[in-house]
Amino acid sequence: MTTKRKAKTIDLSERLNRQARQAEILSSDPAVPTRITVTLDELTPYDRNPRQTRNPKYEEIKESIRHRGLDHAPNITRRSAGEPYMIKDGGNTRLEILNELYQETGDEKFHRIDCMFHPWVDEEDAIAGHLVENDMRGGMLLIERALAAKTWKAMLDEKVSEPISLRQAAEAMTARGWKMDAGNLSVLIFSAEALLPLIPDALWAGAGNPVVKKIRSLEKAYKDYWESIESVSPEPPKESRQSIWPRTLSECDDIQFDFDSFRDLVDLRIGDALDVSFNTVRAEVDAILAGGKPSGIKPANPLYGRDRLDAAKPSATENTNNETFEQVGGSTFAAPSQGATLTSGRTTEVETATLPGPNENTSHTPPPENNPTVHKTKKSNPTIEVYRDQAYRAALELMTKLGLDPFIEKIDDGLGFLVMPVHNAQMLKGNHRRYYVYLVNLFVITCTNCVEPAAQEKAFAHLPFSVDTYLDHVYHERDPNVSGHAVQMMVKDLFALQWMRSSPHAVGNRNHSEAILLSLISQIEFAVAGLRHLTNDDVGQLFQ
Structure with a gap:
């Protein structure tokens, strides 16, 4: 007598859960660096790329890729598996060139790229990678480095929910591979926060450390002189230093910052505000810049010849x-x-x-009542x-x-x-x-x-x-x-x-x-x- 085998009950919910887990595993990113092929449609530039101006060697790089192909494919990463891939640590210029060449030629070799994928670490790691790579290649503007430093400093502040010192921030940046000290970081933050709103043309035209440091030194010298005279003046200034300084900087903004014209205008305005001579302002500030201390003495004739x-x-x-x-x-x-x-x-x-x-002929001048x-x-x-x-x-x-x-x-x-x-x-x-x-x-x-x-x-x-x-x-x-x-x-x-x-x-x-x-x-x-x-x-x- 043949015994009938009982049919096995299938748990459909368990099978669906298993299939979902397998699909999740397949769609997740590798946990270790892995070479993968991506298309231009799947790859985007780093959205916080420090370099905001075109690479000065752009055309040279483009012609090299056109004739030789891509010798060094960029490293890529992404924040999560559902997002597009993006450049990890330099290579945004190459990506822009590949897009241009593919549109110009339609050649598939510019469309599909073999890249090294690196697992996502965090935002600090990403911005550090781009800064280090761009600094090594050169041609990066001071204001680009300054804006990146400001962004990174904000990340560090947010991490501990309070502002940290420049020394602590510089140490954290150095630990990530971007060599930095508190002095240089101070110059960068000053450029991004204090100068960029006032002299954008000069900064984006390439003004570097010497210009920024000189402006900063001048600001301190004029401040010291102003305070020394203000403290001995019986009457308040006609205009505040906080008004004169930024207004004059902004008016002198140009692709080539002219320190002579800037100082001339500052001296005129400060002299008028404090009722001291133009010449006295220049001499006192020059002495402070040379290492002296403010005299704190207002000339006996404050109206300087008035x-x-x-x-x-x-x-x-x-x-x-x-x-x-x-x-x-x-x-x-x-x-x-x-x-x-x-x-x-x-x-x-x-x-x-x-x-x-x-030599004028007055016969053509209309009478005042008709003019x-x-x-x-x-x-x-x-x-x-x-x-x-x-x-x-x-x-x-x-x-x-x-x-x-x-x-x-x-x-x-x-x-x-x-x-x-x-x-x-x-x-x-x-x-x-x-x-x-x-x-x-x-x-x-x-x-x-x-x-x-x-x-x-x-x-x-x-x-x-x-x-x-x-x-x-x-x-x-x-x-x-x-x-x-x-x-x-x-x-x-x-x-x-x-x-x-x-x-x-x-x-x-x-x-x-x-x-x-x-x-x-x-x-x-x-x-x-x-x-x-x-x-x-x-x-x-x-x-x-």
């Missing part, structure tokens, strides 16, 4: 036209390189908009004395801004002022020498254009020294073996000044580093134009 400016101003009963200019930092301010009237101290009311030049652009003022007859006074006051303020006010004198004929010889050592570093040379040249040109020999002789009699002596004092670095070298240097300075005045960055730009100085030049020229007009361009009359 007593002479005040004395040069007219009485309250004389008319002042305040509609053409603004007072900026204690200085009469107009659009650079444009003729303008003086704000303070107009001794008569002059209808400047309709004032004709020596809405003309600002009507009370008519009066300007005199030579009025224009001389205006020229003197503008020249005095210009020399005061340069810290050279002891070297200008008021005279009763000519242009109304005369500048004394100044040795270059008494001038500021940078480009301010050309303003002094401009004033010397203006007086000499006026003397030279005297038609009558007697007038010319009287004009040149004002000069206490020869023109050569003036130039030899200023251009002490001239080559004595080159004939006329000082004159060549003077001409170069005058051309540089004229070039700046015609620059679109200077015209009408009140944020330009030399805007105040350029405005004062414009005011002097307006007064001189008035003198030439009243003498019918016979300037010899000014010396009679």
Whole structure:
């Protein structure tokens, strides 16, 4: 008798669970480094790649891969099995090139890549791998390293739920293979946090450690000087240092950071804010940079020559036209390189908009009542004395801004002022020498254009020294073996000044580093134009 075998009960739920476990095992990533083949569709760049600018050798690398293929396939990884693969430690440039070449050629050798897969460790390991690889290959910008360092520091802070010191962060980075110390990390964090919002053009154009360290040193020196003067000043500053510094940095941002222009503008603004001379600010800060301590002494005359400016101003009963200019930092301010009237101290009311030049035909000038652009003022007859006074006051303020006010004198004929010889050592570093040379040249040109020999002789009699002596004092670095070298240097300075005045960055730009100085030049020229007009361009009359 045949016994019937009982059918075995199948547990479907257990089978499904076993199949699911087997599928999970098959889809999980290898636990050890393993060579695998991936396509471009499955591979993405590292989403926190420190290099944000194109590799300078991009085209060279591309041509090599086009002709030789990929000699060194990138290492890859991924955060979890469900995500795309990504570059592990350098190779984002190669991946971008492979995508380009595949689109250009359709060649499968650029589409499928044999790569070494490495199991995912953590975010720190990933960013460290890319930083080390990019640093070894070179060409990485300081700001790229700075942003990566800032990101990594934030990861370290988040790990312990509180900010850690720069020393601790540097040690953690070094342990991961990216050699770092607290000093260099401080420079990188300063670049990313403090400088990038203010000078992005300079940083992305390649400004490196020397630029960042110099800006940082200057900031500390100006801060020390500011605090030493602020502590002994009876009145608060006109503007805060925290406002002046970032604003000036931002205005001077360019692909080539110009420290001379930057310091000139900072010195002007700090001098105006603290009521100390431009020259004093530069000398004190230079001393601090050289290792000295702030003097903590405010000059006895805090208005640095403003007593002479005040004395040069007219009485309250004389008319002042305040509609053409603004007072900026204690200085009469107009659009650079444009003729303008003086704000303070107009001794008569002059209808400047309709004032004709020596060779102008006034018949085409519409009457004020028919010309809405003309600002009507009370008519009066300007005199030579009025224009001389205006020229003197503008020249005095210009020399005061340069810290050279002891070297200008008021005279009763000519242009109304005369500048004394100044040795270059008494001038500021940078480009301010050309303003002094401009004033010397203006007086000499006026003397030279005297038609009558007697007038010319009287004009040149004002000069206490020869023109050569003036130039030899200023251009002490001239080559004595080159004939006329000082004159060549003077001409170069005058051309540089004229070039700046015609620059679109200077015209009408009140944020330009030399805007105040350029405005004062414009005011002097307006007064001189008035003198030439009243003498019918016979300037010899000014010396009679």
